[in-house]
Amino acid sequence: MxxxxxxxxxxxxxxxxxxxxxxxxxxxxxxxxxxxxxxxxxxxxxxxxxxxxxxxxxxxxxxxxxxxxxxxxxxxxxxxxxxxxxxxxxxxxxxxxxxxxxxxxxxxxxxxxxxxxxxxxxxxGTAHDAPAFSSPPGLQDETALLRALTPRQNEVLRLMCDGLRNKEISERLNMSEKTVKTHVTAILSTLGALNRTQATLVARRGGLACP
Missing domain, CATH: 3.40.50.2300 (Response regulator)
Incomplete structure (x- = not known):
């Protein structure tokens, strides 16, 4: 470790x-x-x-x-x-x-x-050795990553693509802002994204209907 x-x-x-x-x-x-x-x-x-x-x-x-x-x-x-x-x-x-x-x-x-x-x-001093922090195979496949999301997370991600913030998403989907935040955190983790912008780019490349 x-x-x-x-x-x-x-x-x-x-x-x-x-x-x-x-x-x-x-x-x-x-x-x-x-x-x-x-x-x-x-x-x-x-x-x-x-x-x-x-x-x-x-x-x-x-x-x-x-x-x-x-x-x-x-x-x-x-x-x-x-x-x-x-x-x-x-x-x-x-x-x-x-x-x-x-x-x-x-x-x-x-x-x-x-x-x-x-x-x-x-x-x-092992710059030419195999990477010590290798990424799991297939992690770059955006379509596969999107399939790993739940239907609710997909809904949240679509609204993120529309530029909506957590409060606006909570109002649109009739859920608490805390629940939205939990979904967003899970989405970023599943997609391997560091922020909402990256998640949106993954969604677009993976074929999710985003503007």
Whole structure:
């Protein structure tokens, strides 16, 4: 098992990523944290953590500062920044502060697993060996992924494709907003998507009727 510290202040994204990576890469043990302060505490309690996936913008600490503090606490960490930012300057600042990689939140779960694998291979000096974090066969088959959804989840996904938010979906389908959130989290996990935009793209490629 490989222990990974996951730092992101957006609860829904964090939960969806834990589920998606847990399904795609069962060999990972994920330790979530919602802030820089919590992340440092989790790291201190878990000496087995070797990788970090972190957002670059957190409410209590800047990205470069957290990167430096993580490295001060455990110098051998391999750190991947996953951010919604498209600014090349943010990427430069992250790498200068000690990150091994910088990935967009629009990336697929498979791309994220591949980035972790690359960092792991680089750290161990086995970059030409078989990937340590391989994805299960057929995960790229969007049609098969869509078939794994329940009828209700398909309804929710169609409304997500229409651009509706959770509150609007709850009103349209006459269910609580909490239930909608549960469905959305399950959809992201099943599709291996990190966010609603990725889920919509999978739905379109898989033939779901989306605008």
């Amino acid at each position: 490989t222990a990974v510290l996951l730092i992101d202040d957006h609860e829904m994204f964090r939960e969806a990523l834990v589920m998606a990576l847990g399904n795609a890469v069962p060999a990972l043990t994920l330790h979530p944290a919602a802030s820089g302060k919590e992340a440092l505490e989790v790291l201190d309690r878990n000496p087995s953590i070797v990788h970090v996936i972190m957002d670059f913008y957190l409410p209590d600490v800047t990205g470069p500062e957290l990167l430096m503090r993580l490295r001060q606490q455990r110098a051998a960490l391999r750190i991947l920044v996953v951010s919604a930012s498209q600014d090349p300057e943010d990427q430069r600042r992250a790498m200068d502060a000690g990150a091994q990689g910088f990935l967009s939140k629009a990336a697929s779960c498979q791309e994220l697993a591949a980035a972790l694998d690359t960092m792991n291979a680089t750290a161990s």
